[in-house]
Amino acid sequence: MKHVTILLILLICSAFNPPDKTIVNVLREQVLKEAAWAKQQAPVTVTAATCTRSAGGKHDFYSEGDYWWPNPVHPDSPYIQRDGMTNPDNFVAHRHAMIRFSQIIGALASAYRITGNEAYVREALPHLRAWFTDTATLMHPNLQYAQAIKGRFTGRGIGIIDAIHLMEVAQGVLVMQDAAAFDKSLLKGIRGWFTDYLHWLTTHQYGKDEMNAKNNHGTCWVMQTACFARFTGDTALLRFCRDRYKQVLLPNQMAADGSFPLELARTKPYGYSLFNLDAMVTICQILSDKENDLWAYQLPDGRNIKKGIAFLYPFVADKGTWPYKKDVMYWDEWPVAHPFLVFGATAYQQQEWMNTWTKLDHHPSNAEVVRNLPVRHPLIWL
Incomplete structure (x- = not known):
């Protein structure tokens, strides 16, 4: 009887394809x-x-509002806004460094997950030490000086969105942390850094402002907070983020047809719709477990995340059918292999979505696209 049981288990296992097998192959x-x-x-x-x-020091992250420009009439006066038009002379070095950090950790963690080779884990450690524990090079755990505007603000809550690229760092550490090669004292230091950052994110006025933003900024606050709270094991914050998704984000942002009207009203409606849906779906990916299935959650009127994917998917499969205004910048660069396609395909067993994701660009190089793609290494999230 024992041998029969073992045989049945082997047969079941051999017939089961893990949800990311196709993704690994791609x-x-x-x-x-x-x-x-x-x-x-x-x-x-x-x-x-x-x-x-x-206005900060050498350890403080600094960036500048993308759509703010010198006043041509009075060059030394406060910057003026040109919505949707990125100023190429803004300071972006810290943003690029954070994105690069995210790419390094995401790639090494993905390779470790595919191969099990701990050499990839060892290569990640110097980068993690430099950003989080080395007093000579670390970044302070706040974004107090992000998306400043010359002559107006030394920093803004809006700048918190720049840190979405730390999510794949935290998630990469989660994937690698149990490897024998991972420095456990470093792990403690990284957790401490993210604990401090979460405290700032949830108590500073900038964090509160961003949490209460009505569009993709509010979505990305929840996405980041959920990701970092899962990494630090903060169950109270995880519960808060689930409630925020159910009670604020979904009911206040999604229309009956699954669209996001606040994003469609922007000067880049296509790109912002893609971005907000990526963030919403990533929230579902992070916060869903056996007790909390956000993929299955829906409002009394039937609005749910699947409806959001179903609304936007046809315009990803064929952008030429997009019935709204074209984006004022970066129209041609979208779409790419968006996380909402691969996460949604996995959650709902939608082969068509998976097929489309497979054909799209998995390694975009345009800086604006990369900046607005919160997940670029889906293997570490599945």
């Missing part, structure tokens, strides 16, 4: 190539570049 070559690149990189943190316009 991404393996790219992931290993990215990881080979990552192994050659030296750490670069916020201390590697400074801006004289920053």
Whole structure:
């Protein structure tokens, strides 16, 4: 009888395809190539570049509002807004360093997940130390000086969205943390850094402002907070984020047809709709477990995240059918292999969505696209 039971278990296991097997097959070559690149990189943190316009110090993350420009009539006066039009002269070095950090950890963690080779884990440690525990190079755990505007603000709550690129760092550590090669004292230090950052994110006025934002900024606050709370094991914050998704984000942002009217009203309606849906779906991916299935959650009127994917999917499969205004910038660069496609396909067993994701660009190089793609290494999330 014992042998029969073992045989049945083996048969069941051999018939079961893990949900990310297809994804591994699609991404393996790219992931290993990215990881080979990552192994050659030296750490670069916020201390590697400074801006004289920053009100912070060398350890403080600094960025500037994308759509703010010098006043041509009075060049020395406060900047003026040109919504949707990115100022190429803004300081972006810290943002690029954080994105690079995210790419390195995401690639190494993905390669470790595919191969089990702990050499990838060892290569990640110097970067993690540099950003989180080395007093000479670490970043302070706040975004107090993010998306400043010359002559107007030294920083804004809106700047918190720049830190979405720390999510794949935290998630990559979760994937690698049990490896024998992972430095456990470093792990404690990283957890401490994210605990401090979460405290700032939930108590500082900038964090409160961003949490209460009505569009993609509010979505991304929940997405980040959920990701970092899962990493630190903060169950109270996880519960708060689930409630926020159910009671605020979904009912206040999604229309009856599954669209996001606040994003459609922007000067880049296509790109912002993609971005907000990516963030909403990633929230469901992070916060769903056996007791809390956000994929199945729906409002009394039937609005749910599946309806959001179903609304936007046809315009990803064929952008030419988009019935709204074109984006004022970066219209041609979208869509790419969006996380909402792969996460949604996995959650709802939608092969068509998976097929479309498979065909799209998995390694975009345009800086604006990369900046607005919260998940670029789906293997570490599944």
